[in-house]
Amino acid sequence: DLRKTSVQELLRSTDLDREVLVKGWVRTRRGNKYVQFIAVNDGSGFNSIQVVANAEQFPEEKLKADGVENGAAIAVRGRLVASQGKGQSVEIQAEEITVYGSADPTTYPLQKKGHSLEFLREIAHLRPRTNTFGAVLRIRHAMSFAIHKYFNDHGYFYIHTPIITGSDAEGAGQMFRVTTLSDTKPPLNEAGEVDYTADFFGKATNLTVSGQLEGEVAAMALGKVYTFGPTFRAENSNTARHLAEFWMIEPEVAFNDLQDNMDLAEDFLRSLVRYALEHCPDDLQFLNDQYDKELLNRLQFVVDNEFKRLTYTEAVEILKSAKQKFEFPVDWGTDLQSEHERYLVEKHFKKPVILTNYPKDIKAFYMKLDEDGRTVRAMDVLFPGIGEIIGGSQREEDMQKLTQRMQEMHVPEEDLWWYLDTRRYGSAPHAGFGLGFERLILFITGMANIRDVIPFPRFPKSAEF
Numbered sequence: 013d014l015r016k017t018s019v020q021e022l023l024r025s026t027d028l029d030r031e032v033l034v035k036g037w038v039r040t041r042r043g044n045k046y047v048q049f050i051a052v053n054d055g056s057g058f059n060s061i062q063v064v065a066n067a068e069q070f071p072e073e074k075l076k077a078d079g080v081e082n083g084a085a086i087a088v089r090g091r092l093v094a095s096q097g098k099g100q101s102v103e104i105q106a107e108e109i110t111v112y113g114s115a116d117p118t119t120y121p122l123q124k125k126g127h128s129l130e131f132l133r134e135i136a137h138l139r140p141r142t143n144t145f146g147a148v149l150r151i152r153h154a155m156s157f158a159i160h161k162y163f164n165d166h167g168y169f170y171i172h173t174p175i176i177t178g179s180d181a182e183g184a185g186q187m188f189r190v191t192t193l194s195d196t197k198p199p200l201n202e203a204g205e206v207d208y209t210a211d212f213f214g215k216a217t218n219l220t221v222s223g224q225l226e227g228e229v230a231a232m233a234l235g236k237v238y239t240f241g242p243t244f245r246a247e248n249s250n251t252a253r254h255l256a257e258f259w260m261i262e263p264e265v266a267f268n269d270l271q272d273n274m275d276l277a278e279d280f281l282r283s284l285v286r287y288a289l290e291h292c293p294d295d296l297q298f299l300n301d302q303y304d305k306e307l308l309n310r311l312q313f314v315v316d317n318e319f320k321r322l323t324y325t326e327a328v329e330i331l332k333s334a335k336q337k338f339e340f341p342v343d344w345g346t347d348l349q350s351e352h353e354r355y356l357v358e359k360h361f362k363k364p365v366i367l368t369n370y371p372k373d374i375k376a377f378y379m380k381l382d383e384d385g386r387t388v389r390a391m392d393v394l395f396p397g398i399g400e401i402i403g404g405s406q407r408e409e410d411m412q413k414l415t416q417r418m419q420e421m422h423v424p425e426e427d428l429w430w431y432l433d434t435r436r437y438g439s440a441p442h443a444g445f446g447l448g449f450e451r452l453i454l455f456i457t458g459m460a461n462i463r464d465v466i467p468f469p470r471f472p473k474s475a476e477f
């Protein structure tokens with residue numbers, strides 16, 4: 013008997029006038045007393061297929077009574093024919109419609125009129141059914157695949173790093189504590205209440221903020237590695253660029269220096285954007301037309317143009333002589349705010365920027381000290397509309413310099429004895445970086461808020477889902 017075909021396959025088909033079976037959800041139903049049009053989408057791609065239902069066989073009252081309404085799950089058997097209407101090449105002339113699950117139009121939260129992104133955030137479990145989130149989620153998938161493909165094609169190995177860890181990779185103290193709440197014997201405090209601060213099997217542990225330190229361990233054996241996993245930051249920032257749980261991609265390469273690291277970051281980002289343009293044309297076109305008419309131009313611009321590279325010190329000089337008034341003053345030694353980063357990218361250079369050699373005091377302990385003793389071999393990649401999309405560095409491979417930085421920055425050596433062994437035995441120059449996956453998706457989709465590019469965003473007060 014007849015097997016189901018995906019909507020995207022049917023829309024591409026040139027084999028017409030045959031019997032087909034399609035299963036999906038009703039996006040819209042409209043029409044008159046002669047004919048009803050039902051748009052069916054099964055998630056396989058952006059476009060829906062039009063089902064034409066002759067009112068003699070399928071009068072509107074019957075479709076309504078059967079629950080063929082916006083949001084219902086249905087199966088349609090019929091003939092695939094060339095479409096008379098514009099906007100699609102094929103359509104299905106319905107012969108049989110089966111309803112799997114109806115959706116009461118008086119209570120179904122997704123109405124035809126379209127909803128604000130703020131409202132959709134409150135129904136995160138239903139928003140994947142909208143055009144916007146279907147597009148975002150398919151692009152998210154395509155980018156995950158493109159990342160693995162890029163590294164695989166370039167000889168990198170994918171390393172799984174732990175999520176529960178005893179160390180703070182960034183030394184910034186922005187960690188979520190992991191505790192044991194055994195149902196037989198929960199740890200109790202003196203008052204006899206469950207102790208939520210108790211340790212994990214006798215050791216203080218956290219959710220990882222970065223897989224970098226374990227990635228360095230792997231790079232010192234396998235040469236070229238990368239991680240791609242969830243990371244957690246307990247920073248109470250309610251911005252459109254921060255999440256408490258986000259995904260990070262962290263390549264780490266033995267014998268790479270800062271130049272190599274910049275070359276890798278730039279080639280990687282430009283390849284990913286090119287992949288999106290080639291593989292997600294329908295979804296990107298929709299997002300471009302719906303939200304941001306400059307999106308496709310901006311993506312193409314990144315593919316076609318080299319990034320601007322300059323030092324932090326040079327950037328501070330540019331910012332100090334800028335005519336624009338900033339909310340936060342700029343002075344050598346202070347961290348750049350996103351207003352400064354965006355000025356450099358969007359107003360001054362008008363292209364992506366890689367800033368290098370930041371003051372050591374505003375960067376992590378593991379970065380390689382420059383000869384001047386004041387700056388480190390750090391690099392941040394800054395993107396239009398986003399600010400920092402990548403942070404990375406060449407690592408300090410000298411045991412003595414590294415432990416001295418750890419002491420100065422109060423990073424406990426006893427927690428990182430295993431990390432220090434990489435410097436003790438067969439140490440070598442190496443470099444890597446972290447790409448925030450959701451910031452990449454923000455850039456590619458042109459969405460304005462990071463909460464709209466991950467299925468279930470975690471941020472302060474996001475407990476509902």
Ligand code: 4AD
Pocket residue numbers: 181182221222223224245247253254255256258260262263400401402403404405444445446447448449450451
């Ligand atoms: O600059 P960060 O903190 O660097 C690291 O974690 C290094 N260990 C990376 C490395 O060298 N292997 O974070 C890297 C990137 C940022 O540039 C940003 O894109 C993203 O991770 N990021 C966040 N994304 C969403 N929400 C947050 N709270 C983020 N914090 C960082």
Ligand code: MG
Pocket residue numbers: 400402403
């Ligand atoms: Mg950073």
